[in-house]
Amino acid sequence: MRLLLTIGFSICLLSSIVPQVRAQYTDPDWIEVSPPGESFHVSMPNQPKVEAESVGAVSGKRYTALTGIATYTIWSLTNIDYRPNQDTDLSLDATAELIWEGLFKSAREQLIDKDRRDARMTYVRELPPEGLTGREYTLNVGAVNGTAEFFVAREHIYIMLVMGQPGGDWPREKFFASFRSSSPSSAIPPSPSPASLPTKPLVTTVVGSDTAASGAEDYNRVFTGREVTTKARVLEKAEPTYTEGARKFGVEGTVVLRAVFSKDGQVTNIRVVSKRPHGLTQRAIEAARAIRFTPAMKDGQPVSMWMELQYNFNLY
Numbered sequence: 001m002r003l004l005l006t007i008g009f010s011i012c013l014l015s016s017i018v019p020q021v022r023a024q025y026t027d028p029d030w031i032e033v034s035p036p037g038e039s040f041h042v043s044m045p046n047q048p049k050v051e052a053e054s055v056g057a058v059s060g061k062r063y064t065a066l067t068g069i070a071t072y073t074i075w076s077l078t079n080i081d082y083r084p085n086q087d088t089d090l091s092l093d094a095t096a097e098l099i100w101e102g103l104f105k106s107a108r109e110q111l112i113d114k115d116r117r118d119a120r121m122t123y124v125r126e127l128p129p130e131g132l133t134g135r136e137y138t139l140n141v142g143a144v145n146g147t148a149e150f151f152v153a154r155e156h157i158y159i160m161l162v163m164g165q166p167g168g169d170w171p172r173e174k175f176f177a178s179f180r181s182s183s184p185s186s187a188i189p190p191s192p193s194p195a196s197l198p199t200k201p202l203v204t205t206v207v208g209s210d211t212a213a214s215g216a217e218d219y220n221r222v223f224t225g226r227e228v229t230t231k232a233r234v235l236e237k238a239e240p241t242y243t244e245g246a247r248k249f250g251v252e253g254t255v256v257l258r259a260v261f262s263k264d265g266q267v268t269n270i271r272v273v274s275k276r277p278h279g280l281t282q283r284a285i286e287a288a289r290a291i292r293f294t295p296a297m298k299d300g301q302p303v304s305m306w307m308e309l310q311y312n313f314n315l316y
Contacts, residue, residue, distance in 0.1 A: 043178035055102035070164030082155035122250040232261040236292040243279035255284035284311040
């Protein structure tokens with residue numbers, strides 16, 4: 001059985017591995033790895049090899065532990081181009097590009113044409129927030145596949161990768177679940193995306209105003225669908241298109257937005273309920289802003305009302 005694993009950093013597992021070595025790592029004794037000067041802790045199947053890593057503005061160290069059937073790698077990197085208040089989602093998008101177009105570029109270029117066309121890195125999910133913001137992707141490169149999980153904490157980037165032959169009995173969750181970071185930056189929440197914030201101030205009733213005191217209806221406030229006589233009616237709704245990055249990483253799913261269909265015919269106060277990476281959320285917001293509609297009516301007067309919008313993204 002042939003196993004060739006080249007991941008851009010010249011690590012190969014070949015069928016020529018001697019039986020003694022293969023037997024040694026079939027059921028490895030996992031160890032705890034917490035390198036001096038680093039701010040992470042992780043469990044690995046054996047003592048990792050440490051090498052320097054540098055791709056563009058990102059540099060740091062790579063820790064790689066090999067078994068006879070898989071490789072376990074963690075990168076601890078620093079982005080010197082990081083700026084305070086940088087959008088976290090954009091940082092996660094950039095990290096995915098770093099992996100595929102940086103760390104894996106050499107590996108993909110060495111594949112035969114068919115395998116190069118079939119090679120892919122696919123978005124899976126946003127990782128639960130535990131002080132760090134991260135994502136999970138799957139990878140297929142030639143005869144091997146694997147899973148990558150990565151996290152960003154300001155200028156710090158942590159990438160974990162497990163790769164081996166399809167169907168191989170190589171544990172992944174033990175590696176991923178053991179990761180911990182003590183970086184002070186990890187406690188900083190992700191910066192909000194400007195696109196998810198209100199785009200126009202809401203007009204609300206001020207308690208104590210003449211209208212509120214008199215009990216008269218305030219037609220300047222934003223109504224719910226149940227409160228209006230006639231709901232807003234959409235006349236034209238363009239469908240958002242895929243971004244190059246979302247197509248490259250196989251992103252699918254639904255972006256859910258909540259917005260105000262104002263009485264003056266504008267879509268305002270767009271807020272993100274459910275997002276998708278690699279630019280799809282922004283494409284949905286742009287499409288929402290372009291909606292043409294007739295405003296809702298309340299007692300014969302045009303009024304503003306809240307609406308929920310869903311944009312489905314599917315690759316065919």
